[in-house]
Amino acid sequence: AQTVTQSQPEMSVQEAETVTLSCTYDTSESDYYLFWYKQPPSRQMILVIRQEAYKQQNATENRFSVNFQKAAKSFSLKISDSQLGDAAMYFCAFQEGGSQGNLIFGKGTKLSVKP
Amino acid sequence: DTGVSQNPRHKITKRGQNVTFRCDPISEHNRLYWYRQTLGQGPEFLTYFQNEAQLEKSRLLSDRFSAERPKGSFSTLEIQRTEQGDSAMYLCASSLTRGIYNEQFFGPGTRLTVL
Helix, strand or coil: CCEEECCCCEEEEECCCCEEECCEEECCCCCCEEEEEEECCCCCCEEEEEEECCCCCCCEECCEEEEEECCCCEEEEEECCCCHHHCEEEEEEEECCCCCCCEEECCCEEEEEEC | CCCCEEECCEEEECCCCCEEEEEECCCCCCEEEEEEECCCCCCEEEEEEECCEEEEECCCCCCCEEEECHHHCCEEEEECCCCHHHCEEEEEEEECCCCCCCCCEECCCEEEEEC
16 A cells, blocks of 8 residues: 655744755555645645656746655655745645546645744 | 535534535536545545546445535535544545546535534
């Protein structure tokens, strides 16, 4: 069974600085997707960034980028120029069965941003 | 497009009572997922529908849980004879299967408290 592990329950970053959130996963599949979701307090979860396993190039979305290491089964999220609005729970997720399956989430990392 | 909506947003019930939650997906989204999120954990998959057909159920979905999606539109999740362990946030997500990738859009969730 696939598992997703986020080893950092909480992280803190100074506004305008850079922070990296870690995620590792375990799977025997070769075709899958990886995601980072953001869940602000009392608000719904939104997709931050996704990575296709077959792509070697790391995904980037504005201030958010990933470091995808397929052999090491590692998928970290880097947030550059952190903003107060980035404060939230961040969940790493794995999608099995190509693009059609359900998501398997890690336990999350709570990110605080200090002004 | 108002996104995925869920009702009620909060539900408090006594142990042993039945509760029903509703999810309205984004219009034209053919897939609908239910997840459960307990405190300090990431969401866990419960079940999903493609149109009106329930295609997969997690082992977490005990006999007391039942989900429906009549006519492939909104979905309901019913919990019979609630237990304190059912207290959680119940999340709904929808997606449109098109091409090789389908992003899941999440609703705000229904928070259930069983006394």
